[in-house]
Amino acid sequence: MxxxxxxxxxxxxxxxxxxxxxxxxxxxxxxxxxxxxxxxxxxxxxxxxxxxxxxxxxxxxxxxxxxxxxxxxxxxxxxxxxxxxxxxxxxxxxxxxxxxxxxxxxxxxxxxxxxCFERRYQYKIWNRSVSSVLYNKQAWWVFQTLDVEKMNQAASFIVGKHDFTTFRASGCQANAPERELKVLQVKQDGHWFTIDVAADAFLYHMVRNIVGSLVAVGIGRWQPEYMQTLLLGKNRCAAAQTAPAHGLYFTDALYPAFSAQEISGLMG
Structure with missing residues (x-):
């Protein structure tokens, strides 16, 4: 042979x-x-x-x-x-x-x-009173007006190394709920809201659960400080709905010698 x-x-x-x-x-x-x-x-x-x-x-x-x-x-x-x-x-x-x-x-x-020591995602929201036939499979349509400043204030309370039980789905098989959330930032460009997220690793549905609660803050359901209350409460049932999957994008993976985006750039 x-x-x-x-x-x-x-x-x-x-x-x-x-x-x-x-x-x-x-x-x-x-x-x-x-x-x-x-x-x-x-x-x-x-x-x-x-x-x-x-x-x-x-x-x-x-x-x-x-x-x-x-x-x-x-x-x-x-x-x-x-x-x-x-x-x-x-x-x-x-x-x-x-x-x-x-x-x-x-x-x-x-x-x-x-x-891989860091994974990066983006979550996309189409924020307009009516939906879009072009983006209905590429972004979450939220018809209520979002407040980007309050969403970023809420995000600041959970950046860092924490127990993310509150934002962990029931089917998660990870041995422990601790993760280091390195980036959580909300950007607005017209009707588009983009949420940049980076961490060493993620729990099952962690990003989508966080986004759901950020949107609850953005529409005025909660004050930004409530995000810290949710985190410390370690109760998934207290948080908001899970954001739909079709708004989420895996955008990069970082390694000691390169990243996914760097490899892509090498190919021209």
Whole structure:
């Protein structure tokens, strides 16, 4: 039996979450991982051993602009033409709702999930009295007027290292509720509200639960200080609704030597 030498690749992908039931392969639902594995098998053929892992496990409906994954490929095929390899993947992904826009060769002990020390998301809100036919699958429509200053005041109370039990969904399998929230900032541009979020890692539905409570502050249901009360209360039932998945985007993954966005930039 001929030994095939393999190369681990870090790949940066974007995908339309409305087409998928999240990242991780499932028996009875179409996922991003399944789409990537199908494309990889068409290139690698009988040599395929993709061994995919992702920086984050997105839920059904969640999008990505710069999700980083890793996969093991035939080294000789990769070295023959890295750009052609990416083009080949995208050819087979052309109708799938996912696209590769960055690839970097990494060491074979690199791991997309375990080596990642910071993950970044954005949440998009369309704030207008009427909805949008263009953005109804790309943003959460909130018809009540939002106050960006009060939302940022509320955000300031939970930035840092805390127990985020209040913003943790009941199905969360994390061993502990402590996380370090490094960035939580709300920006307004006309009808668009964008919430930038960064942390070492996230609990199940943590970002969407936080956004739901920020919106409750923004529409005047709560005062900004109540965000701290929620955090310290460690009671999920006291917080607001979970924001819908279709407003959430995975935007970057940071590693000691590079980030997902940096790899994408290298490809031109």
């Amino acid at each position: 001929i030994h095939v030498q393999r190369q681990r690749l870090a790949m940066v992908i974007e995908f339309d979450g409305s087409k998928f039931h999240g990242w991780q392969r499932q028996d009875n639902a179409y996922t991003v991982q399944e789409a990537m594995e199908t494309a990889m098998f068409k290139i690698e053929g009988s040599d395929a051993e993709p061994c995919f892992a992702a920086a984050g496990r997105t839920d059904t409906g969640v999008h990505a602009t710069h999700m980083l994954i890793h996969a093991d490929v035939v080294k000789s095929r990769w070295l023959d033409s890295p750009h052609a390899y990416m083009k080949g993947l995208n050819f087979h992904l052309r109708d799938a709702g996912v696209l590769v826009h960055g690839i970097k060769a990494v060491s074979n002990d690199f791991h997309a999930r375990f080596d």
